[in-house]
Amino acid sequence: MSASEVLASLLLLTGGLFYLAGTVGLLRFPDVYSRLHALTKADNLGLLLVCSGLSLLAGTWRAAALLATIWLLGLLAATVSAHLIARHARAHDAAGDKR
């Protein structure tokens, strides 16, 4: 196993751990806001680590650029959807609805 493979495995494993932490947060945290916090923050970092690991394994600049684009798109989608969900939840809170 070469040095880059070891590094890639480490990155992939750490990324998996972040995903696990995000999912545990989603299941265990008490309200919408903290769940969103856990999910988007941990998963975005997890995706970055997984993408870095995969680009190391692929070993080409083309694959690395594609994976970086995927990460950026993931960031964008996560940011906007988290923002919209939080906004919706807050509007309902203000209206006195029970969730």
Place this chain on the structure above:
Amino acid sequence: MNLAVDMLIGAGLLVLAWQTISGRSLFRGIVLFVVFGLTMALAWARMGAPDLALAEAAIGAGVTGALMLVAFRRLVRIRPDQCAQPALRRSRLAVPVAVLAGGLVGVIGLAVVAVERDPALAGLAVTEALTDSGLGNPITGVLLLYRNLDTLLEVAVLLAAFLAARTVFGEDESRPPTPARREVPLVGALLAIIVPLTILIATHLLLAGSREPGGAFQAGAVLAASGVLLVLAGRLQPATALSAGPAFGLTLGLMLFSLVGLAVMAFGDPLLALPGLWAVYLIETAMMLSIAMTLVLLFAGASGLRRSGP
């Protein structure tokens, strides 16, 4: 390791399928159906069928999921009592039918495994013939050169589905017009990035479809996704009247395919024998636009669309 991943996906599919139809609520069932579609796409990719994986992820999970969610939202408004009920009431016949079907699949599967296989001559002949046509992707080749009538009828079925859905759009007249929401600034930024990117990806899928995984159906579904986003953000408003633009888009694929298919007869070729690679690209483009237009209109539940906002 690979076997473990495959078995995990297979077992996951079975559990998801069971949970989808036996779920406690309709909404849960819809969400699980989308997860099922994505897992199925993973399974297709593992089996070396990237075309099917793309189609399953874009159409099976994405567009169908969006259609079911929009149907659910309408159901909440017109029949609130039905939403709380479990998704499915089980019939007494369910278990015997499932056991029989499972047994049949098992017997056929065992028979297929036991039979000594002949080399797939048709497949070999097709791949050989396709190298002459310039179409490197055998799936697109088979769809447009050998099973072109099937492909034409698939486009016709999509149009028929839209016309059938259109007959019930009118029953929902009481629905309030989409409120003029103040647009969230982030959504505008998202649209400004995502919509051009989706058009780029759809074009790539369409052009790549002749050589590698892709094609009109996948490209159309991706294009439809950006239309769905625009409808959701309120940039496109549903309209009740069928205007010229959407009507043209809806029928373009069917019309162009039929026209080219008929025109070749004037040159003594058989019906639907496509005259070359340019015809394939032309028809695929028209089909992509029609598929996208049909899916967006189905999602909006309207016969037309009009622009609004900035």
